[in-house]
Amino acid sequence: xxxxxxxxxxxxxxxxxxxxxxxxxxxxxxxxxxxxxxxxxxxxxxxxxxxxxxxxxxxxxxxxxxxxxxxxxxxxxxxxxxxxxxxxxxxxxxxxxxxxxxxxxxxxxxxxxxxxxxxxxxxxxxxxxxxxxxxxxxxxxxxxxxxxxxxxxxxxxxxxxxxxxxxxxxxxxxxxxxxxxxxxxxxxxxxxxxxxxxxxxxxxxxxxxxxxxxxxxxxxxxxxxxxxxxxxxxxxxxxxxxxxxxxxxxxxxxxxxxxxxxxxxxxxxxxxxxxxxxxxxxxxxxxxxxxxxxxxxxxxxxxxxxxxxxxxxxxxxxxxxxxxxxxxxxxxxxxxxxxxxxxxxxxxxxxxxxxxxxxxxxxxxxxxxxxxxxxxxxxxxxx
Numbered sequence: 001x002x003x004x005x006x007x008x009x010x011x012x013x014x015x016x017x018x019x020x021x022x023x024x025x026x027x028x029x030x031x032x033x034x035x036x037x038x039x040x041x042x043x044x045x046x047x048x049x050x051x052x053x054x055x056x057x058x059x060x061x062x063x064x065x066x067x068x069x070x071x072x073x074x075x076x077x078x079x080x081x082x083x084x085x086x087x088x089x090x091x092x093x094x095x096x097x098x099x100x101x102x103x104x105x106x107x108x109x110x111x112x113x114x115x116x117x118x119x120x121x122x123x124x125x126x127x128x129x130x131x132x133x134x135x136x137x138x139x140x141x142x143x144x145x146x147x148x149x150x151x152x153x154x155x156x157x158x159x160x161x162x163x164x165x166x167x168x169x170x171x172x173x174x175x176x177x178x179x180x181x182x183x184x185x186x187x188x189x190x191x192x193x194x195x196x197x198x199x200x201x202x203x204x205x206x207x208x209x210x211x212x213x214x215x216x217x218x219x220x221x222x223x224x225x226x227x228x229x230x231x232x233x234x235x236x237x238x239x240x241x242x243x244x245x246x247x248x249x250x251x252x253x254x255x256x257x258x259x260x261x262x263x264x265x266x267x268x269x270x271x272x273x274x275x276x277x278x279x280x281x282x283x284x285x286x287x288x289x290x291x292x293x294x295x296x297x298x299x300x301x302x303x304x305x306x307x308x309x310x311x312x313x314x315x316x317x318x319x320x321x322x323x324x325x326x327x328x329x330x331x332x333x334x335x336x337x338x339x340x341x342x343x344x345x346x347x348x349x350x351x352x353x354x355x356x357x358x359x360x361x362x363x364x365x366x367x368x369x370x371x372x373x374x375x376x377x378x379x380x381x382x383x
Contacts, residue, residue: 024228027157027194027217028053028125031061034217037155038067041120044111046073046104046143050127050159050232058125058157059097069099070118075126075139076105076235105135109179110142116150124156127234128193130163131248132172133180133342134234140193141182141200148212155215158194158381160228162244166190167376168316169248171368172344181344186365186372188248188316191379194218199379216381223382236291237267245312250320252348255339258324259302263288263295271320272304273297275329281306318358325352 028034031053043062045051051058063069072079072094079094079101092101102115111122122143126136140156147154169187183205189196194216200206201214222228233239238247247268253260261270263285270283274297283302285295305320328334331353340346351361 022221024160024222024226025220026053026159027219028058028159030157030217030220031065034062034123034155034157035065035067037215037217038062038121038123042068042070042118044071044073044116044119044122045069046075046122046124046126046139048075048079048126050230050234051125052232058123059094059099063097063099069097071100071102071115073102073104073111073115073122073143076135104139104142109139111146113146113150116146116152119152121153121155122147124154124193124197125159126193127159127230127232128161129234129238129244129247130161130188130190131251132169132183132185132187132189132344133251134247135179137193137196138179138182140197141206144197144200144212144214145206145210148206148210153213153215154197155217156194156197158192158216158218160219160222160226161190161192161224162228162230162241163188163248164190164192164224164228165226166314167369167373168365169369170343170345170348170365171372173346176341176344176346178341180341184372186369187344189372189376190224191376192219192381195376195379195381199376202379203375218381224380237262239265239267239291240269242308242312243268246307249312249317250307252321252339252342253324255336255342256321256324256334257328257336258304258334259283259285259295259297261285262292263298265291266306266308267291269308270304270306271324272302273324273328274300274302276303276324276327279303279305279327318361322352322358 045059047058053061059069094101124140124143128134128136144154167186167188167190171184171186172181197214198216201211229241238244250260250268253271258271258273261267264283272283281304285297286299287293325334335349339349
């Protein structure tokens with residue numbers, strides 16, 4: 001296969017040159033390009049259950065093609081994607097491949113110099129869902145930062161963003177940086193994992209404004225307006241397309257006393273609380289294998305609403321948050337401190353408490369969003 005290389009600052013973007021007839025091909029699907037970039041190098045992978053080429057895991061494919069994989073770094077939910085949200089992931093050895101597994105969601109989020117010993121290149125291939133508070137962009141950032149510190153290169157294998165057709169929400173303020181938001185971007189950033197890696201690198205968002213040696217192997221036959229159905233759920237509590245579409249709008253409820261359906265077969269598709277008895281839908285969160293082992297409001301009958309059949313608009317929808325705040329009887333206890341980390345600002349909580357309308361709140365985001373959209377334009381690979 002012929003290959004075309006485009007150099008952007010310290011970022012190489014690799015394009016396969018053979019035409020394809022309309023079939024989406026992810027960065028990992030450009031396997032000849034991936035092999036060529038890794039030949040003769042000692043490779044560390046940041047991968048999980050979404051890192052597939054067809055039905056075969058990237059690690060298995062690379063190993064069968066003779067690539068020297070020296071370790072796998074496991075993000076939140078683990079290498080096989082079965083660890084519940086927020087649960088620490090332990091170091092281990094993969095039973096199938098005998099490759100050492102090093103957790104990036106346990107004792108440390110950023111790879112240490114010792115963990116990067118004997119590694120030449122770090123390959124990142126994890127499916128993101130396009131919301132700032134999804135932790136995989138943070139994992140990528142810390143891997144890029146550590147790679148820069150230790151003179152390693154990073155290759156990102158790009159994948160579609162299922163929420164990549166719009167940009168919305170408040171911009172994160174530096175005071176609220178955390179694993180659920182590191183960068184001054186809106187809640188919905190409208191970038192693929194490869195595009196945001198380029199933005200992080202070029203905008204000086206790594207520690208001390210340094211840059212890493214970065215390559216992005218881009219997709220073929222995809223654009224931001226395309227609908228995309230994920231073939232594998234990206235984490236235990238995002239089991240289907242509806243949950244993924246709702247996620248940017250209702251994850252803010254994680255910073256409230258409202259259940260999002262963790263501990264049910266339909267997480268991130270229902271909302272409720274035991275005190276909202278006037279609402280029509282009922283569910284009871286319980287420990288549920290494959291979803292949540294200790295869900296909020298465990299074993300309590302919740303009253304709320306069912307969102308499994310609603311049409312999800314391409315915007316950050318605040319109507320649910322405003323509706324539940326208005327209905328909740330003890331408003332002083334509605335929010336918990338985690339809300340600011342998710343929102344990325346202290347203003348949203350105050351705006352809701354002050355009774356602002358959704359239109360008024362959205363108007364307060366406009367200047368920040370306009371500035372971000374101009375910045376974002378420089379990094380779009382799929383115009």
